[in-house]
């Protein structure tokens with residue numbers, strides 16, 4: 001187990017724009033870190049810098065307390081799972097898993113035992129002698145995990161390991177990876193563009209955009225108190241509703257702020273409720289299983305609310321939407337930063353109603 | 354591969370025979386005596402082979418050709434593969450320039466380098482040696498270029514996975530790139546071998562000693578052996594020719610397996 005520290009990392013590819021701007025983060029030993037952000041924001045680049053496959057233009061990478069900028073990948077005690085798995089197509093599953101052990105001089109009998117042990121953990125035993133070309137996507141994904149696990153490294157880097165799998169398999173593997181993390185106790189740095197994976201897997205989530213670190217914190221904090229409008233919009237399904245704050249009843253005086261209302265803090269009523277509420281017209285109701293997603297047009301703009309299907313068997317075309325003021329988020333229109341409106345200010349506002 | 358259409362099968366057979374006919378004719382001719390051949394009679398004799406090998410030293414020429422072409426192939430493919438790996442995978446100062454120069458050599462006719470090469474080898478005293486026959490041929494710009502293009506088609510993530518697994522660059526080359534480039538390497542090896550096997554000008558210039566003659570030189574000499582006034586001993590020449598083409602055929606049959614099998618092997622994600 002070893003911690004990793006990134007200090008003021010900057011990276012540009014030759015002849016290209018800067019891909020990482022001054023990124024600093026610290027990962028504790030044994031943590032499950034998820035780096036999340038839209039495609040092209042520099043997640044893979046960051047992972048490759050930690051792996052030693054790219055060099056930073058500036059800044060410092062520290063692994064287990066020592067400066068690692070100039071360490072070759074094979075000297076970093078790190079294993080990596082590549083997005084497309086990068087299995088050696090000319091080697092059997094057994095050889096794929098034990099290649100790293102062979103290169104490190106482990107005798108054949110011992111390597112074989114280790115490969116079988118890993119294969120057993122990942123339910124790959126029946127496929128040990130097959131080539132990757134004769135495996136399904138899910139099996140290849142597990143071989144990639146097995147190859148990384150075989151060497152017992154202290155750190156695993158995973159670059160969108162589940163993005164090539166179909167949905168059911170992805171959900172199943174998510175649980176398996178979490179379970180594996182518990183068993184191995186290793187540090188995992190996991191890159192994804194999928195916010196569900198980020199929130200469900202991570203001990204801490206790093207949200208990135210355009211090469212800038214936006215926020216790095218526990219998933220609950222990222223969700224409940226996003227640092228800025230981008231983070232609020234990127235995480236959460238269905239996505240948060242942004243409306244101009246002054247268009248909300250009771251907030252008419254709030255110039256220059258955007259309110260962020262997650263669908264689950266909106267309540268839908270057939271009659272005008274007590275307290276602040278918006279009149280809305282139902283545009284579309286979407287069934288998601290136990291819930292209904294209600295897309296409505298209101299004076300404040302388009303709002304999406306979520307309601308249990310039992311309570312809303314047949315939503316009317318004209319509705320009232322109220323909101324839980326304590327859980328509304330506010331963002332500065334110019335900077336996009338979240339503004340922490342003091343609670344008392346809120347209570348004054350509500351009292352004025 | 355079974356052609357489903359009988360017309361295609363018959364046509365293929367005809368075309369194949371058309372290509373083969375000169376070879377078959379020369380092989381047939383090599384079993385005739387010169388007298389019978391010029392008199393238009395049909396005979397069967399192994400005499401021409403006996404004379405080619407015994408009297409005209411073709412066993413030695415065959416050995417020389419095998420040594421020279423074999424070593425040129427092994428050394429040439431090694432140099433080309435190493436260069437291709439470097440060009441395909443590493444950025445280094447002057448790399449683009451070097452690669453450009455490599456490609457540029459493809460545009461230079463080999464006859465232009467004949468005299469400089471001769472003078473260089475004369476200066477270092479390598480004329481009339483095996484080394485003199487072999488060394489100028491082991492840098493092959495085309496093979497380096499071809500293999501570089503092929504290697505660029507292999508996902509770089511495979512290299513990176515191997516580096517993470519603890520491999521050195523040479524291990525990556527030997528354990529990942531070479532096995533995955535087998536079809537291309539086999540094709541280039543065959544190409545280098547055939548080119549060198551058929552090389553005539555350079556051995557002619559670089560070697561004067563008869564015991565270093567390659568088959569091509571020996572073959573050219575045979576034209577001077579006259580069975581009668583102004584006649585060439587064609588059956589003797591054809592026996593020697595047959596000795597000359599057999600190793601190439603054998604080489605092709607040996608490599609063909611790799612050429613075909615390799616094409617179906619994808620990198621598979």
Ligand SMILES: Nc1ncnc2c1ncn2[C@@H]1O[C@H](COP(=O)(O)OP(=O)(O)O)[C@@H](O)[C@H]1O
Pocket residue numbers: 013014016019037038039040041042043044045046
């Ligand atoms: N080898 C490379 N050379 C030049 N630009 C690259 C290279 N790899 C990635 N980039 C660029 O760097 C940016 C970040 O890429 P990447 O780290 O792969 O993003 P992500 O993994 O978040 O999708 C992208 O704009 C991409 O085009």
Ligand SMILES: [Mg+2]
Pocket residue numbers: 040043044045159
């Ligand atoms: Mg990526």
